[in-house]
Amino acid sequence: MRVAVAGGGWAGCAAAVELARAGAQVTLVESARTLGGRARGVEVHGAQVDNGQHILLGAYAATLRLLVDVGIDPDAALLRLPVQMRYPEGSGGMEFVAPRWPAPLHLLGALLRAKGLGRADKLALARFNSAARWMGWVLYQDCTVDELLARFDQTPRLNRLLWHPLCIAALNTPPSRASAKVFLAVLRDSLGAKRRAASDMLLPRLDMGALFPQAAARLVERHGGAVRTGVRLDALARVDEGWQLTLSGQDALFDAVVLATPAPQTAALLAPHDPALASRLHAFEHEPIATCYLQYDPSVRLDLPFYALLDDPASGRWGQFAFDRGQLDAAQAGLLAVVVSAAGAAAELDQHALAAGIAVQLAQDLRLPALATPQWTRVITEKRATFSCTPGLDRPGNDTALPGLVLAGDYTASDYPATLETAVRSGVCAATIIRAYGTLPREKRSLSHAAGTAGPTSVR
Template sequence: MADHQQHIAVIGAGWAGCSAAVSLVRDGHRVSLFEAAPQAGGRARSVTVQQQTLDNGQHILLGAYHDTLQLIRSLGGDTAQLFLRLPLQMVYPPACDGMSLIAPKLPVPLHMAIGLLKASGLTLADKLALARFSSAAKWMGWRLHTDVSVNDLLVQFEQTERLVRLMWHPLCIAALNTPPERASANTFLAVLRDSLGAGRAASDMLIPRAPLGAILPELAIRYLQQQQMTVQTGMPVRALHRHGDHWSLSNAETTLPGEFDQVVIATDIRNCQRLLASVSDADTTSTLPDYQFEAITTVYLQYPATVRLDRAFYALPDHAASQHYGQFVFDRGWLDTQQAGLMAVVISAPSTLPETETLAALVAQQLATQTGIQALAQPLWHQVITEKRATWACTPGIRRPSQATGISGLWIAGDYTDAAYPATLESAVRSGKQLASLIRDSARQAR
């Protein structure tokens, strides 16, 4: 319980904002949460298509996402029911020239050693290169003195062409949503450290069974309301106003009710920059770096319920010149029986893609060709969802901002703030939790 309860405004009900709001309430503060959209969740939101509730993109989490999983459990969520937990794996369909590596449920480091020994589709040279990479990365503490691109890292560690193409490039794209030629090696190594280099369960892959909104944001909102906190959706905040030691908020029409001791901006980068710039008595426009952004496209394809894959998901060989754009395919029927026959094909960090109708047809044909299941060439319906600014580009040496803005009582939270992880749900949750800790420390120092 806080020694001195404060009224804190949290702007943005994405995963960072929800994490911050819950943590602040648990510290004894009074919180008012404002969200511009009709529903909480931020960029990880749900849409309704053909009477199906779908995420705006297929996600996958890691067992290493300790803060996310802990927060969900603390709010009453049953992670065993909310996620399908699978061992770390990189498996391609049998009909294509791929690989199959599955880490068995054995203690570290046996799980990777045995998994590598039993892996198919890799030569002895490939397996030795992977073992050499893991050993050297662990020896150097999973970090380079000078950050470089993931491609440069793989060259430095003498990884084979086949291993790079079938394992490292897909893992980099999935983890950082940034092409390996311009992705940060140190951030990639940080993800590998907490998965491959940690306890066996940390490397597990968790696929959401339920829409992401039901996994955290809805639980967080319910908790806040139970604690008698103010939660307002459909309420954009356009500007911040400081009045001595207090703050007020306004939108395009009027000043919002309430006076606040502190303000937390937990919006996306663009809105965060706009709100910082609205503080008229300080130059905060240089607080955030000039982020570049990467898109994620998810192609949903519905087939008859009898059409299914023999695994929950496969990696796919992507090759734009062959018009093969899909990188992973998820069979939603493994996650929810009500979605039998529904496939979600993920295209991360695409450069250029055909128009929607053509893309859906090409992806369906890619599935049929690479899985050998000809029925996949003819979906009943399709939906293509593209998030153009899904993540910020995780490039070498990028300097992420501190959560303290330098203005008393004004903070920021989001997956783009200073942390070791890329733009992930875990990074957002950690940011919200860390923000609450910083406010707690700040209050102690002020006494």
């Protein structure tokens, strides 16, 4: 089959890899000059960094499998740490880190050893964990995260130091608007993981482009496929038993298409063919993420690879997590990355003002006055980093009513929020649907969707 994969983010690359390994003739097209989408490598002041700092989980089975498939060794490419929430000493936060005990004892150990939490906080956390396990980490009637926390009588301090930061980091949506159902799914695979290793936090040592997209492109090309960057998909049209794509003004024919473009672009492309689906995609709202890079003298090294920070936008404290890039890549000694998720207000600030405020925050919290005066700074803001993960959000499946055309992207149906794992799973599922479609006789392909034979319709 001749399959076009439009969109070179992690979802598109995952679909392209699966299809190429299955024998399809794959053409992967990306409008940008580099692959990776919203998780890609960029050059800043001569350093190869990311457009946003990421943390993966040990539970990301699909992502870890594909890394191996494309020739990346996860043990070498990722720094594995036990699940934790650790604030700088003396900053008013807490220290919560799971020992390397079998699950669920690792969570009990973290709770018993936790510093900065009172007896009422620890009892509230134990109560939440017990109730969530009894529920199977499933909430059938969705509500906001704040409503869920109130239902389980969580303390203000526990909310401030644990639940709210976890919600913002995982869902990139404020807890007052975030889906409790999706939040529980994230907690199920972190604090509530059945295997301790699944709850581990994985910090990339490579830039996000080198971690997967570039290796995926090499695999596609080794299998006879083509990877074309700087090529935009202008339009698509159904012709005979296939699809005609207009790529940067030139037409090309394909048997099937994986649309792995961002939801707004996908909606525009689908509007002439499936107005109802396009309308659903147009309804998505989005949240920004800002990452501030600060370069110091190479001798600067934090005690930990990353810290949680107490944010307070009203006081100019924007940073939520700080990463020591030098502990991930020795060539980046002295480079810190500070993440601001759900960064709507921060994104409206002047970049220099935002960076200056974050530098002062670091100096205060880490008790290192020199951090207030970095050698240089750079703020990178992804204005549409993720969709707003709100209760009851209508997320489409991977399959569509259009024969031979499927969707891939972190916005598609999943119990996870917009994560790398969601994107990869969606790409794998899209490839599975296309492969099933390709095994049908041509005369049956146009009927496959009505008959329900085109494969799974969503990622789980």
